[in-house]
Amino acid sequence: MASHAAAIAASNPPRRFSWWLPYAAVLGMEWRQTWRSWMFRVAMLLVAVLAIGYVLHRAAIYHQAGILQSATVTLAEVLQAGLLLGPTLMVILSAGTIASERGTLADSVLSRGISRYAYFFGKWHGRLAALLAGYFLTAGMALLLACVLLRREDLSLVGTLWALLLEASVLAAVISIGVFFSTTSPGTAMAMLLTWVVIHGLAALLWISGLTLLNPQGLWRWLPFLLRGQYDAVVVAQAIGWAWLVAMGAALIGLVHFSRCDV
Amino acid sequence: MADDVVPVVETQHLTKIYQNRRIALNDVTLRLETGAVLGLVGPNGAGKTTLLRLLLGLHRPTAGWVKVFGQYMTPNAAALRRRMGYIPSHPQFPRGLTPIAYLDYMGRLFGLSRQERKPRLAALLRAVDLLEVSGEPIAGFSHGMMVRLALAASLINDPELLIWDEPTHGLDPEARRSMLELIKNLSQAKTLIVSSHNLSDVDEVCTQVAVLSEGHLIYSGSLQDLRGKMRGRQFEIELDGDQKAVAKVLQTVRGLGEVKQAQLRQKRLEIVLNETGLSSTALASIFMTISDNKVDVLSVRSAGQPTEQAFLQLVEQEESRGFARAWSYREAA
Numbered sequence: 001m002a003s004h005a006a007a008i009a010a011s012n013p014p015r016r017f018s019w020w021l022p023y024a025a026v027l028g029m030e031w032r033q034t035w036r037s038w039m040f041r042v043a044m045l046l047v048a049v050l051a052i053g054y055v056l057h058r059a060a061i062y063h064q065a066g067i068l069q070s071a072t073v074t075l076a077e078v079l080q081a082g083l084l085l086g087p088t089l090m091v092i093l094s095a096g097t098i099a100s101e102r103g104t105l106a107d108s109v110l111s112r113g114i115s116r117y118a119y120f121f122g123k124w125h126g127r128l129a130a131l132l133a134g135y136f137l138t139a140g141m142a143l144l145l146a147c148v149l150l151r152r153e154d155l156s157l158v159g160t161l162w163a164l165l166l167e168a169s170v171l172a173a174v175i176s177i178g179v180f181f182s183t184t185s186p187g188t189a190m191a192m193l194l195t196w197v198v199i200h201g202l203a204a205l206l207w208i209s210g211l212t213l214l215n216p217q218g219l220w221r222w223l224p225f226l227l228r229g230q231y232d233a234v235v236v237a238q239a240i241g242w243a244w245l246v247a248m249g250a251a252l253i254g255l256v257h258f259s260r261c262d263v
Numbered sequence: 264m265a266d267d268v269v270p271v272v273e274t275q276h277l278t279k280i281y282q283n284r285r286i287a288l289n290d291v292t293l294r295l296e297t298g299a300v301l302g303l304v305g306p307n308g309a310g311k312t313t314l315l316r317l318l319l320g321l322h323r324p325t326a327g328w329v330k331v332f333g334q335y336m337t338p339n340a341a342a343l344r345r346r347m348g349y350i351p352s353h354p355q356f357p358r359g360l361t362p363i364a365y366l367d368y369m370g371r372l373f374g375l376s377r378q379e380r381k382p383r384l385a386a387l388l389r390a391v392d393l394l395e396v397s398g399e400p401i402a403g404f405s406h407g408m409m410v411r412l413a414l415a416a417s418l419i420n421d422p423e424l425l426i427w428d429e430p431t432h433g434l435d436p437e438a439r440r441s442m443l444e445l446i447k448n449l450s451q452a453k454t455l456i457v458s459s460h461n462l463s464d465v466d467e468v469c470t471q472v473a474v475l476s477e478g479h480l481i482y483s484g485s486l487q488d489l490r491g492k493m494r495g496r497q498f499e500i501e502l503d504g505d506q507k508a509v510a511k512v513l514q515t516v517r518g519l520g521e522v523k524q525a526q527l528r529q530k531r532l533e534i535v536l537n538e539t540g541l542s543s544t545a546l547a548s549i550f551m552t553i554s555d556n557k558v559d560v561l562s563v564r565s566a567g568q569p570t571e572q573a574f575l576q577l578v579e580q581e582e583s584r585g586f587a588r589a590w591s592y593r594e595a596a
Contacts, residue, residue, distance in 0.1 A: 017345060017374035025371035029357060036359055104355040108413075111319045112372040113345035113420065116338045259339055262322040 030126025094178030156229025302469030
């Protein structure tokens with residue numbers, strides 16, 4: 001073993017480094033690890049069962065009792081439930097992004113030829129992509145099922161896309177805040193607690209302040225109208241923009257902190 | 264002239280204090296030249312791993328600095344880390360990966376193209392005897408296999424500087440022997456820093472040694488100097504001759520001014536020399552006495568386990584200095 005390994009180590013092959021490869025490697029690994037995580041799978045299964053189960057329940061009412069069921073109303077209720085439960089789930093699933101690997105796995109990665117920036121962006125983007133893909137997958141299944149089984153005359157396709165995008169943007173902000181606390185906290189539980197407190201504190205503040213954009217009460221009321229296509233595209237785009245601004249702000253602060261801290 | 268050569272590793276007044284609660288490293292100044300094999304030794308909690316983590320940029324110094332290849336090491340100095348290979352003391356691997364997938368991941372972290380990393384990872388897996396299990400999940404591997412995989416990962420980028428934190432820890436004798444042989448072979452082309460609890464390992468493979476005690480660097484230099492400095496003063500002389508003559512030798516040797524302590528165990532004369540004076544002069548007097556009594560010498564050897572004895576003495580001395588350290592610190596300042 002010794003002579004073989006030494007010979008290979010001494011072979012000095014020509015080296016060309018691709019700067020984007022380390023980022024892509026972390027991103028790919030984060031995506032894969034998130035989808036492999038039992039917590040993520042359980043969460044996905046739970047959400048899918050609840051969303052699809054609710055749509056099937058409404059469809060059963062129509063089939064058994066003959067009472068007409070609107071896809072718009074049902075989907076609005078599903079998305080409203082997502083607005084209520086989604087942030088808590090995202091807090092649980094995002095707070096361990098970096099905190100869970102501190103001092104162990106992070107060592108094995110950060111001791112290689114990767115900068116803290118590349119690592120952070122890889123982790124953040126990987127987790128964001130995996131969790132939002134999970135969201136779109138479950139929401140998409142519920143939407144598809146509702147369109148097939150329920151009355152969909154008043155359902156606007158463009159409006160539905162806006163609604164999904166808006167809710168995904170809010171969840172992206174939550175995930176980014178979770179990743180931020182994941183860089184600053186010594187452990188996953190602490191990161192989870194801090195994220196949960198900040199998210200709900202922010203939501204309460206927005207609610208009390210009465211601001212239109214990103215006000216949880218406002219978003220709750222908008223959803224049915226969005227699904228019917230009754231919305232002001234500029235206002236919705238602004239809300240989405242603000243959500244992404246919060247997401248990027250949280251990530252930026254996390255990045256600055258992570259690039260200077262001990263791991 | 265020697266000062267013009269850029270050292271591979273250089274630290275100056277390197278200090279690490281964790282959250283104003285624990286001093287892990289205290290004013291460590293170190294210089295490591297190309298091709299050296301540095302053994303980093305010290306008791307548990309001496310700051311060995313902290314020093315290695317600072318060298319890798321995983322931690323930031325509270326004071327002082329670290330230069331690797333002549334440039335300051337920072338958390339974002341990826342270009343410097345591309346020239347380094349690291350084995351942590353307890354290697355961890357992402358879940359569900361096979362050795363091939365893991366080494367491929369490591370290669371990508373170093374920015375190596377597919378054409379470079381694929382043949383290299385295959386050759387390394389073969390070299391560390393993991394070819395047969397290269398498609399199996401790492402989770403089921405033994406400790407020895409995990410260390411071998413970590414070893415392969417540390418070589419995937421063909422590094423110039425290798426930092427291995429307790430590489431022989433938990434290995435069976437055969438694997439340990441292979442690891443030491445590997446270090447010897449690698450030392451012909453690379454610079455190595457090996458942290459170890461096992462002083463006989465350090466004795467065997469290292470050209471330099473740095474001794475840490477409670478975060479303080481109490482010795483840095485060649486192993487030979489350490490042994491000479493700490494113990495050229497204990498000897499064992501195996502004698503052959505009449506028992507009466509041997510006893511007489513003991514009596515005479517005890518009377519010599521250079522001899523601090525002498526005792527006889529069967530026909531083995533154990534001698535401790537005084538701190539002052541040349542040991543060669545003292546030994547000449549002792550051999551003269553032996554010769555005068557018509558006693559023959561079967562063997563002569565320096566007493567005890569060389570490096571281990573020196574290390575223990577060094578740490579003991581450091582601990583016994585007590586508050587005297589404060590005075591020497593003031594003088595040094």
